[in-house]
Amino acid sequence: MPVTPEQVLEALKVVQDPDLHRDIVSLGFVQNVEVDGGAIKFVIELTTPACPVKDLLQQQAEEAVQAIPGVESVEVTMTARVRSRDAMQEELLPNVKQVIAIASGKGGVGKSTVTVNLAVALSQRGAKVGLLDADVYGPSIPMMMGMAGEHPLTKDSKIIPLERFGIKMMSLGFLLQEGQSPLWRGPMVAGTVKQLLSDVAWGELDYLLVDLPPGTGDAPMTLAQSVPLTGVVIVTTPHNVAANIAGSAAGLFKRLNSTVLGVVENMGRMVLPDGSTMQVFAGKSGEELAQGLGVPFLGAVPLDPQVSSAADDGMPSLVKHPETPQAEAFREVAGQVAAQASIKALGSQTTVPGPEFAPRA
Ligand SMILES: Nc1ncnc2c1ncn2[C@@H]1O[C@H](COP(=O)(O)OP(=O)(O)OP(=O)(O)O)[C@@H](O)[C@H]1O
Ligand SMILES: [Mg+2]
Incomplete structure (x- = not known):
C-alpha cells in the first residue's frame, strides 16, 4: 500500500x-x-x-x-x-505585521537595553525588525546602537530609517541637533510619537519594537491609542516589583485594552565568575509579578557589567558578547516574546488556513 x-x-x-x-x-x-x-x-x-x-x-x-x-x-x-496582528488595514503602519511596545513603571530598569537586544536576537533569527525609540524625553537608542550624531535622509516626504546590525531604526535623537533637548508639553509628545510612526518609511517589517519612556505618561497612551499593538512587554527589576511600580504600567495598558505579553526581569541576578548566580536585589521576582498579573513570565536577564559597557561602546551586548549567559538570556526572552506575539496574532485571526498538499503523480 x-x-x-x-x-x-x-x-x-x-x-x-x-x-x-x-x-x-x-x-x-x-x-x-x-x-x-x-x-x-x-x-x-x-x-x-x-x-x-x-x-x-x-x-x-x-x-x-x-x-x-x-x-x-x-x-x-x-x-x-510572521502572522499579522488584527486591523492590518490601518493607515499608520500597513506593512508592519507586529508592533510590540517595551514599557516599565520606573526609569533605569533596562528597557532600552532589553529592546535593542531583543531586536538583534529577532533579526539574527531571520526576522525583519524595526526599532522605534519613543522615549522622546531621553532618546538613548542612537547611542546604544552606535549611531549618535547620525541624521536620516528623507525621500518623497518620508524619513528613511537608519540601519545598523540589520535593524531599521528611528529616534527623535536622529532629528535633534547635538546638545538640543526639547521642552515638552503633553500634546506635543503625542504628536511627535505619532509622527515617528507615520512619517517614517518602515517598509515591510515582521516586528516593530517600540522603546517607551518610563511610566504611564503621554507616549505610551498615544502609542496604544494610535496603532493596534500586538502587545506590551513589561521590564522590571525585583526592587520595582516589590514597590509595585511595574504593576501600574501593566495596569495602564490593560485599561487601554492592550495585551500585556508578559514580564521580563532584568538585573535581579548576577552571574559570578564560577558560573553560580547571586541575587542582587532583595524583593519579589519578575515571575511573581507575572503571576500576580496573570500574564506569562518571559525570562530573566542577569546583571552583567559587559551589558552596560557594550552599550557605552555603541553595541548591543548580544552583538559584542554573543557567548555569555546574558546573551543566551536575551535570545530566550526574544523567543518567548515572539511566541506570545504569535499566540496573540493567531488568536485574533478568525480563520486558520487549511493545509495544502501537492501529491506527486
Ligand atoms: N542586564 C544588565 N546588566 C548590566 N547593566 C545593565 C543591564 N541592563 C541594563 N543595564 C544598564 O543599566 C542602565 C539603564 O539601562 P537602560 O537605559 O536600558 O534603562 P531604561 O529602562 O531604558 O532607562 P530609561 O527609563 O532612562 O529609559 C544602563 O547603563 C544599562 O547599560
Ligand atoms: Mg530607555
Missing part, C-alpha cells in the same frame, strides 16, 4: 505546538506534502523564525511520519511567516 498525503497529515496531528495548544495540522502549519513512494517531504511553516520550540517540533514531526508503515525517508523544511 503506497503512503498517501492524508496519512501523513493524520500522523502529524499528534504534534502539538506547546504554546498554541493545538496540533500543527489544524494550525495550518503543514504545507506542500509530497509523497514519492516511501520518500516524504513537507514544509512546516511556523509563526515566527524565533520560535523557541522549532527543533522540538521538527523532531516530533519527523518521528511521527517515520512511524507510518512504508515510509523510508522524511525531509522536513522549517520556514516561518
Whole structure:
C-alpha cells in the first residue's frame, strides 16, 4: 500500500505546538506534502523564525511520519511567516505585521537595553525588525546602537530609517541637533510619537519594537491609542516589583485594552565568575509579578557589567558578547516574546488556513 498525503497529515496531528495548544495540522502549519513512494517531504511553516520550540517540533514531526508503515525517508523544511496582528488595514503602519511596545513603571530598569537586544536576537533569527525609540524625553537608542550624531535622509516626504546590525531604526535623537533637548508639553509628545510612526518609511517589517519612556505618561497612551499593538512587554527589576511600580504600567495598558505579553526581569541576578548566580536585589521576582498579573513570565536577564559597557561602546551586548549567559538570556526572552506575539496574532485571526498538499503523480 503506497503512503498517501492524508496519512501523513493524520500522523502529524499528534504534534502539538506547546504554546498554541493545538496540533500543527489544524494550525495550518503543514504545507506542500509530497509523497514519492516511501520518500516524504513537507514544509512546516511556523509563526515566527524565533520560535523557541522549532527543533522540538521538527523532531516530533519527523518521528511521527517515520512511524507510518512504508515510509523510508522524511525531509522536513522549517520556514516561518510572521502572522499579522488584527486591523492590518490601518493607515499608520500597513506593512508592519507586529508592533510590540517595551514599557516599565520606573526609569533605569533596562528597557532600552532589553529592546535593542531583543531586536538583534529577532533579526539574527531571520526576522525583519524595526526599532522605534519613543522615549522622546531621553532618546538613548542612537547611542546604544552606535549611531549618535547620525541624521536620516528623507525621500518623497518620508524619513528613511537608519540601519545598523540589520535593524531599521528611528529616534527623535536622529532629528535633534547635538546638545538640543526639547521642552515638552503633553500634546506635543503625542504628536511627535505619532509622527515617528507615520512619517517614517518602515517598509515591510515582521516586528516593530517600540522603546517607551518610563511610566504611564503621554507616549505610551498615544502609542496604544494610535496603532493596534500586538502587545506590551513589561521590564522590571525585583526592587520595582516589590514597590509595585511595574504593576501600574501593566495596569495602564490593560485599561487601554492592550495585551500585556508578559514580564521580563532584568538585573535581579548576577552571574559570578564560577558560573553560580547571586541575587542582587532583595524583593519579589519578575515571575511573581507575572503571576500576580496573570500574564506569562518571559525570562530573566542577569546583571552583567559587559551589558552596560557594550552599550557605552555603541553595541548591543548580544552583538559584542554573543557567548555569555546574558546573551543566551536575551535570545530566550526574544523567543518567548515572539511566541506570545504569535499566540496573540493567531488568536485574533478568525480563520486558520487549511493545509495544502501537492501529491506527486
Ligand atoms: N542586564 C544588565 N546588566 C548590566 N547593566 C545593565 C543591564 N541592563 C541594563 N543595564 C544598564 O543599566 C542602565 C539603564 O539601562 P537602560 O537605559 O536600558 O534603562 P531604561 O529602562 O531604558 O532607562 P530609561 O527609563 O532612562 O529609559 C544602563 O547603563 C544599562 O547599560
Ligand atoms: Mg530607555
